[in-house]
Amino acid sequence: MTGAIRDLGTRSTSLVEGLGRISNFGGALVASMLKPPSRFGFFVRALYDAGVLSVALVCLSGFTVGMVLGLQLYTTLARFGAEEGLGAVVGLSLIRELGPVLTGLLVTGRAGSAMTAEIGAMKATEQLDGLRMMAIDPIHFVAMPRAIALAISMPLLNALFITLSFAGAYAVGVSLQGLDGGVYLSGLENAVRFGEDVGQSLLKSCIFGILLGLIATYKGHTCAPDSAGVARATTSTVVTASVCILMADYMITALWGV
């Protein structure tokens, strides 16, 4: 019994310690942004890894999610004779919640895990220590361009996801089920507001991008320097970032107002 309680204590302190460490790392990361990246090319490459390589996945997923929503919502709405509502429902649900959250989770799996694995492998092969010995800050040299690339890619990928999902819902609702295209689009455009909906979507995806960038680089930098350590860190990035994204989504929705 006392063992279990002590265990609980150890777990809580290590959780708090971990929070402290990642905050310190985040502070160092932000401080390192004051100095521009050593080479612009690093940033372009990070943007390629985080953004371009995720485009296909995000677009395909977005289109598919749109198709599913179109099919499900159309048949349900049609039972009440409210098919015209398709555009509004699809638009609001995708822009406010599904777009940012699903994009966040997809990019976590696609780019966040790869980023942790790459930095972790660099740590395991002493590349980060090599930089430190050359008096080069690994956070500035390695983590910073990658974290920024993720934070920039996320809203762009989110916008792609949402746009493609609108197309997916259009394909099912209009092309297959025979809803009028104009009704769908005007429903969409009337229901969605810039400030509340698009703004919230952008804010969410930016925050998710920053969270993922922080977690992915932190896990890479702090992983145990062997292959098992890299594997653990990669898993941990996916798990931690996914949970953080879902919790942050709830908090932003609650704070912003539904």
Place this chain on the structure above:
Amino acid sequence: MGKSTLLRMIGGLQRPDSGAVVVAGHSLEKKTEKELWPVRMGIGMLFQNGALLDSMTVLENIGSPLREHTRMSSDEIRERVAAVLSSVGLDNVESLLPRHLSGGMLRRVAFARAIVREPDILLCDEPFSGLDPLNVTRIEELLMQLNRDLGLTVVVTSHHMASSLRMADQMILLRNHGCTAGTPEAFAASDDEQVTEFLGEDGRAYLARLRELQNGPTTGSRV
């Protein structure tokens, strides 16, 4: 047994649990990462597996410390890198990625990166491990040449007793409990069982030959 840890402590990469680390008058054990930078500017380190950045070419790898810490232009960096590379016996490898290099070449590129800013101290972690005899000799010669010509302090950790005895001014044997320091000559003359055991077949054979030739070891590294 703690060789790499020792080198990492000299470079400030790890902190000792107790005791002091003093490098060129700076005591390192309480310094923050940023405060260590000026000390590290004077230290070059050759990691066991090279620790080259694998997404960057040889030129970018060797050029990084110059780009970060000097105001040299790209062309000047290119020239300097070519000069350092040819001093380690490599030519026209600038545009290759580390994964395209063989083990010996990798080691020599890492070597070039460690010395490109002309440090005062060079730390080499197992520079001979996993290399063929030809490359061992080549690296040995490079180290001696640096020590002789540029007056670098070279700290080498090695399992390779013969080359250690050949090169060293000072040797420290790290054992399970404590260590023994001395010159190669002292080790050669020593009848301490632990020392002779440590020197092994290789070392003893080398020393025996040495005694036959009546020839002291050449100048090598010193601690």
Place this chain on the structure above:
Amino acid sequence: MQSHPARDLLVGLFVLVGLIALGYLSLQVGGLEIAGAERMVLQATFDDIGGLSVRAPVRIAGVRVGQVASINLDEDLRAEVMLEVNSGLDLSIDSSAAIRTSGLLGDQFISVELGAEDAVMKEGEEFSFTESALSIDKLIGQFVHNAGVSD
């Protein structure tokens, strides 16, 4: 840095396409107005706005000319609705604003019916005539009540 023309191009393309998608969402779908097209704000007070919400369309003869900017309760506890409509519309000062429903169960919008006066409404002016939302349950209640009486 090694130059990777193809990669640089792809990155540029990615950012461009992403920005276009963002632009589409903001401008077309979200209805953000960058240039801030000429708008004038008119006021209308209703006894009952039913389910009218902010950003509901304002229509004249069925054509969308603006939207509801805000809904507040005034001192007399009536609903004070601010309407944002395209300036340049010549609405005579005796025009009326009515809350209508598109279809039986559809969204509510404000329909403006033109008056006959020559003078036109200017920024900030209030509609003199308004017509509150028709509540379906009220209507049904009335119908049932009337039916009961005539029996």
